[in-house]
Each structure stands twice: as C-alpha cells, then as structure tokens.
Amino acid sequence: MTNLGGSRLTRHKLLLDVQNLCTHFRTEEGILRAVDRVSFQVHRGETLGIVGESGCGKSVTAKSIMQIVPKPKGSIVGGKILYHREDEIIDIATLHYQSQQMRELRGNEISMIFQEPMTSLNPVYTIGDQIMEAIQLHQKLDKKAAREKTIEVLGKVGIPSPQDRVDRYPHEFSGGMRQRAMIAMALSCNPRLLIADEPTTALDVTVEAQIINLMQDLQTEMGMSIIMITHDLGVIAGIADRVLVMYAGWVVETGTTEEIFYHPQHPYTRALLQSIPKIGSNARLESIRGSVPDLNNLAQGWCYFAPRCSAAMDICVEKEPPIFSREDGHTVKCWLCQEEEASA
16 A cells, blocks of 8 residues: 555644543433544644444544534533634533534534435535525625635536536436535535545445545645545545544544554454455455444443454453553554563
C-alpha cells in the first residue's frame, strides 16, 4: 500500500475532543452498550478514519456527536464531547438535542453525510428546496440568495447544469448524483467538521473514487476536518491521517494511518488488514472467525474479542485489557502489549 493519508499529518489546533463517551440503548433484553468509553481527538484540517465491522459502534459514535441518537431508547449516559470554537469550548454531550445551541451547531458548524442518500433525502421535495432550507435556517439568507448559494454549492460538488438540476427531485438523480447532493447539503453552510458515514456505500468503484477525490478537494479548499466512517480500509488508506479501530463499542487501537497499516498491534486490526485482497496475489483471503458479539449479552470484565482471537490468553477472559500507549499517540487495548513490554 502506498500514498497513505497518514504521511501528510501535521498537528493543528484541537477541534473535537471526545472523552470516555458512553451511549446506551434500552432494549427488551436489557441495556445495550453501543459506545463504551470511547475517546479520540480531531484536529483542524485533519481526517480521522473510523473502521470496524458492522455493529461495532461507528455510526452511533457519529450520531452521538450530532446529538441525533434515536430517542427515547438511546441516550448519552457518560463522557464528554468537547467542541472547540475560537472563543469557547462546548460540551455537546450536555446539550439537549432540540436545544437552540445544538440546532445552531448541527448542520452549520458540524455536518453529516448519511449512509444511504435515497432514504436520507425527502422524495417529495426538490433537491434545491432541501439544501435551501439549511442555508436559510443557519445563514439567514432570503429565498433568492439561498437559491443562488444552492446552485453555487451544487456546481462545486460537480453536478452538471446546477441551475437546472436544482429543481429536480431525488428520484431523478443517479446514485452518484444523489450522493453529491448530500455532500452539497452538508457543505452548504461551510462546516468546520464534516462527518461522513459510509459515504460511498452502494456506489461503483469509479463513482466512489470521484466522491473521495471531491471530498479531499473540498477539504483543502475549505480547511475543514473530516471524520470518515467506513468498513473499506482501501478508502481509509487514501484519505485518513489517523485511524480509529472500533470493536463491540470499544476503541481497540488508534494511530497514524502508516502505523495502523504497517505496524498494527491489536489482533483485530491485523485480522482486518489480512482480509484485504491484494493485487497480483493468488493467496487465499483470510477471514475473522465468528461474528461481532451481541451487545446485549456482553460479559463485563474481559476482552470482547477473545472468543475470535487466535492469540487469546487466559488473562483475556479474566480481566478487561487496559489501554496501552505506544509512541506518537499510538494506543492499543490488548494484553499482548503487556506481554511484549515484559519480554523487552
């Protein structure tokens, strides 16, 4: 793998600081710990990639930042989400999801691209009307000025003849064009942080590459930060500066893109990388045995990955592993790191 995103990482001012975030859901089977003591940071102009299998807590983490966790079953029960403005720090975790301050942040300073544009866009309103609504709400423009801004942003994301397409409905757009429209909606208010939740799902590889290149170009132009959520490690390799690996609601490893791809420490991270097909190789793809555990039935006090881990030890099913810090902010939640330190 070449041209990893981590090679361009430079430290800027802190924009988002998530500390021990816990988001739970009340279900008939009990409390589901979808996000369990998750911590990470995002700096200005940086792209953070969040990876892991379905059900690991990636999307719930994003929805927690946006304060759109489904109510009343879901709620943030602990931790902080510190958003750094120029002159103040706001703890999003303490804001009510319908509060005026949260409404000012959501869609304005922090925007999100959702997984499936066809279900995220309202089929009975034109693309232009849906984008204009956010512009009028947050930027206080009249309808004429909002329409001009909408046409401008549609052109910016590569939609041809935006002055005509602005009055089209979602079903009149192709999958790639709908995704571009979603990006236009997210970028219409010039956000400081863009959260992209599986933005290339169901798109062919050509359109996927176009969308990723578009996001990178707009990031450079606007200076925004990006949280890219995906199961596609190939996408992460090309766009992310740092990577966060999640499993069963935990963060099991964090590091620069180069560290994660070339020097993975957690067995789960290694297993994910071994499942990537390699060009020119006839080797059989590796798979991770078993599946992500049922979050309703997690036994507390041990490593959740232990039943699927080929390197599991006795201590893995006896005590929850702590987070071991490596060099340059590389962290790993695995007892193997203690073994390596003891043998060094």
